[in-house]
Amino acid sequence: MLSKKAQIFNAAATLFRQKGYAATSMQDIAEKMDMKAASLYNHIDSKQELLRTILMDVANDFIEGMAAIKSSALPSNEKLKELISLHVRLTIANPDNMALLIGDWTHLDETHKKNYLSLRDNYENDFRKILKQCMKEGYLKKVDLEIALFSILSTLRWTYSWYSKQKNRSQLDLEADLYKCLIEGLKK
Amino acid sequence: MLSKKAQIFNAAATLFRQKGYAATSMQDIAEKMDMKAASLYNHIDSKQELLRTILMDVANDFIEGMAAIKSSALPSNEKLKELISLHVRLTIANPDNMALLIGDWTHLDETHKKNYLSLRDNYENDFRKILKQCMKEGYLKKVDLEIALFSILSTLRWTYSWYSKQKNRSQLDLEADLYKCLIEGLKK
DNA sequence: TTATTTAACTAATAATCATTAGTTTTATAC
DNA sequence: GTATAAAACTAATGATTATTAGTTAAATAA
Known part of the structure; x- marks a missing residue:
């Protein structure tokens, strides 16, 4: 089982690839992780x-x-x-x-x-x-x-x-x- | 001499290439054209x-x-x-x-x-x-x-x-x- | 010159963005 | 079971976004 942080990085990578970095919002990443965007910041800096x-x-x-x-x-x-x-x-x-x-x-x-x-x-x-x-x-x-x-x-x-x-x-x-x-x- | 519309398209292409479509704002394009973003819409739709x-x-x-x-x-x-x-x-x-x-x-x-x-x-x-x-x-x-x-x-x-x-x-x-x-x- | 069109402007809108603060829930440690 | 820490939440901030409306200046046609 991957750590939550690692899961977030994977989700981000997938989305960044699909839509590009600029067009991917923190909300998009949060959605994929089944959580709210603000909660991501408990695991990552930016x-x-x-x-x-x-x-x-x-x-x-x-x-x-x-x-x-x-x-x-x-x-x-x-x-x-x-x-x-x-x-x-x-x-x-x-x-x-x-x-x-x-x-x-x-x-x-x-x-x-x-x-x-x-x-x-x-x-x-x-x-x-x-x-x-x-x-x-x-x-x-x-x-x-x-x-x-x-x-x-x-x-x-x-x-x-x-x-x-x-x-x-x-x-x-x-x-x-x-x-x-x-x-x-x-x-x- | 290129038409203004053509100039806008060229400016956009250059910026899109440099920063990517999503990261390029209409302001960026306007700035390169020495005009305000809203004025672009006299020449283009979107x-x-x-x-x-x-x-x-x-x-x-x-x-x-x-x-x-x-x-x-x-x-x-x-x-x-x-x-x-x-x-x-x-x-x-x-x-x-x-x-x-x-x-x-x-x-x-x-x-x-x-x-x-x-x-x-x-x-x-x-x-x-x-x-x-x-x-x-x-x-x-x-x-x-x-x-x-x-x-x-x-x-x-x-x-x-x-x-x-x-x-x-x-x-x-x-x-x-x-x-x-x-x-x-x-x-x- | 005067009338008309073209293209610039300012100002505003409504949406979305990343991020912070403060709070509550969940999980862990003792 | 209680204390502590981790991680979720809501709410808000301030910035930036594309685009529209309304207005003024510049260029063109008569």
């Missing part, structure tokens, strides 16, 4: 806290995952494979939170938004380095690095949005199929 | 009209583009290439409107949302058919159709978000590089 906590939790999962991959002894092409796996794993574990990470970070207050963007930049830099190494070491073609990076990231980031309709798919299958599409290419 | 019109304009561009490609005599692999071109062209022409199409359709009122989703479904179906044909005719490997489809669509749809930072890139270069990443594959 609406912002809800957004920030949910968001930072996922962000940290990514940061930790990236750190583990970076410091591993794997060859760069295996690291790339591990990155795909990381995204798939976290997406499957919690698509709602993932949706927030991708779409609602704009509603963080100015201070936390800056912080979030700097973390995201770091993550993208690490990703870029691994991709670059893959090209350098001859695992990948030398196509435009930025386009390759954002092409891969776009797909990985948007997995949550169609995974909801495709739940009958194992994590491993998903990883393998994404690897084919993103890395090996579709052309015969 | 906030919803702003969202709906912007959104449907881009949606129609896509629908028309798809119709032209569908009815063309091109082989399926060339159709696929044309689809990439269509997305790139419309994205470059107006990244703000594209952002709305991808991210803010949720804020359409119930009736128009249903309509929008049905249009989007049709578009995805047409896209899927072309992709399937490419596989059938041996241009593409027979990987999972859904994953291939959404992998391509994710990247094409998100192009707007990083094109803003990469403006010094010609349409043709972008199309070619995306084709390489999405279709030919990165693996050596």
Whole structure:
């Protein structure tokens, strides 16, 4: 049984995803929890806290995952494979939170938004380095690095949005199929 | 010189993209136009009209583009290439409107949302058919159709978000590089 | 110039918002 | 069973919201 606080965070995440942060009222969240809006404040500090906590939790999962991959002894092409796996794993574990990470970070207050963007930049830099190494070491073609990076990231980031309709798919299958599409290419 | 109405639509699109539809107030739009919020209503009917019109304009561009490609005599692999071109062209022409199409359709009122989703479904179906044909005719490997489809669509749809930072890139270069990443594959 | 339309303004409305204060009920500890 | 703490409630606050009504200024047509 989840603590009430945890339940509130889950309810918020679901609603934030459905209607967006700005369009979700504390009443909406309260209603989903079968209580009055004011009562929420016995458990949480503010609406912002809800957004920030949910968001930072996922962000940290990514940061930790990236750190583990970076410091591993794997060859760069295996690291790339591990990155795909990381995204798939976290997406499957919690698509709602993932949706927030991708779409609602704009509603963080100015201070936390800056912080979030700097973390995201770091993550993208690490990703870029691994991709670059893959090209350098001859695992990948030398196509435009930025386009390759954002092409891969776009797909990985948007997995949550169609995974909801495709739940009958194992994590491993998903990883393998994404690897084919993103890395090996579709052309015969 | 753009009509005042057109200017308002542009201001709205920019702000909607920056802060999201729900978090953008009529005051915000008015401020950007150097006028009072109430005066906006001499030119437009409602906030919803702003969202709906912007959104449907881009949606129609896509629908028309798809119709032209569908009815063309091109082989399926060339159709696929044309689809990439269509997305790139419309994205470059107006990244703000594209952002709305991808991210803010949720804020359409119930009736128009249903309509929008049905249009989007049709578009995805047409896209899927072309992709399937490419596989059938041996241009593409027979990987999972859904994953291939959404992998391509994710990247094409998100192009707007990083094109803003990469403006010094010609349409043709972008199309070619995306084709390489999405279709030919990165693996050596 | 005068008449008419267009588009700006001010002011007000009624709704909704996040949040606080104060109170009552419920659950826990002794 | 009584005391204490946790968590629900009601009520209110003050801000912001989209939009309307009514009025004035600016631009256009005659």
